[in-house]
Amino acid sequence: MSTSTLTQPTFQSVAATPTPPTRSRPRPAIASQLFLALLTIGFLAPVFWALLSAFKPANEIIRSPLSFDPSTFNLDNYLAMFHDVPIGSGFLNTGIVLLIKGAITLFFAPLAAFAFAKYNFAAKNLIFGTVLITLMLPTIVLIIPLLLEMKELGWVNTYQALILPGAIDAFAIFWMRQVISAVPDELLDAARVDGCGEFGIFWRVVLPVIRPGLAGLAVLTIMNIYNDFVWPVVIASSDQMATLQVVLSTLAQNITGNRIGADYATVTGELLAASSVALIPLLVLFIALQRHFINGILAGSVKG
DSSP states (O other): OHHHHHHHHHHHHHHTOOOOOOOOOOOOOHHHHHHHHHHHHHHHHHHHHHHHHTTSOHHHHHHOTTOOOGGGOOSHHHHHHHHHSOHHHHHHHHHHHHHHHHHHHHHHHHHHHHHHHHOOOTTHHHHHHHHHHGGGSOHHHHHHHHHHHHHHHTOTTSHHHHHSTTSSOHHHHHHHHHHHTTSOHHHHHHHHHTTOOHHHHIIIIIHHHTHHHHHHHHHHHHHHHHHOOHHHHHHOOSTTTOOHHHHHHTHHHHHHHHSTTOOHHHHHHHHHHHHHHHHHHHHHHHHHTHHHHHHHHHHHTOOO
16 A cells, blocks of 8 residues: 555656647747848849840940830840850850860869878878968969960960869869768778779769769859959960950950940940840859759868
8 A cells, every 4th residue: 555655646747747848940030031131132133233234225224224114125235245246255165164174173173082081191181281282372373383384385375274274173172072071981891892993982982972062063163164264364365265254354345346436335235235144154053053052062061
């Protein structure tokens, strides 16, 4: 009897213990959402203004820059721009450089990163530290030595000079090393036991695992090559080898040289049209690969 009288209250007290409520994730404050919305509008407003103004008559852009009358929209600025500016050759040269240079970066940078992440060799940390030190060098410091080197090789105004310098940069190696460091060593050992070679381990085991990080690097690489201006304007001085950014930088001179009596309004209208055309590929690329880019950023943030 005494035992039952002692255990009964204990059982009741345990059964009566309330379950702690599940906490829901706090929602962002309205002030934060409003701030982010205003920030987004501030960033996108100039872009929308440029896209819409490119369809306005040239004189209307100068006379009333903030007005938007759909009845006056036309394609005159675009048609004149394609006639006055060699933007087609700029797109072609940029596409060739982007395709070849991007392929070199996305193939050899992960290979170098694989060696730094998964192999032990003499002076490994010293070599990797030297690679990282090159990130601290401004591009302007390297222009004169590279230009003299290209001149000695006879590569001035060639695709080789536009593609090879900087094709495998330190940032790409560092990015992929961080991603590959997270790949378990057990996967590599299992592949070696099955008789897979070292390159086969990289191609069949490592590469499928690091696809998110590789996709993020691809987006950044494409954007960097597409927007590169300093090196192409130095090494490609001829009109035949000018990339898109070089063509845009000399757009005003091309317009005034190809059209007699071209005024400020004409140059502004065609400049907005050319900028809109140049913006479209990157905008489509980022929208299409936005998910992969975000996943790649997260994959590249892994601590090695």
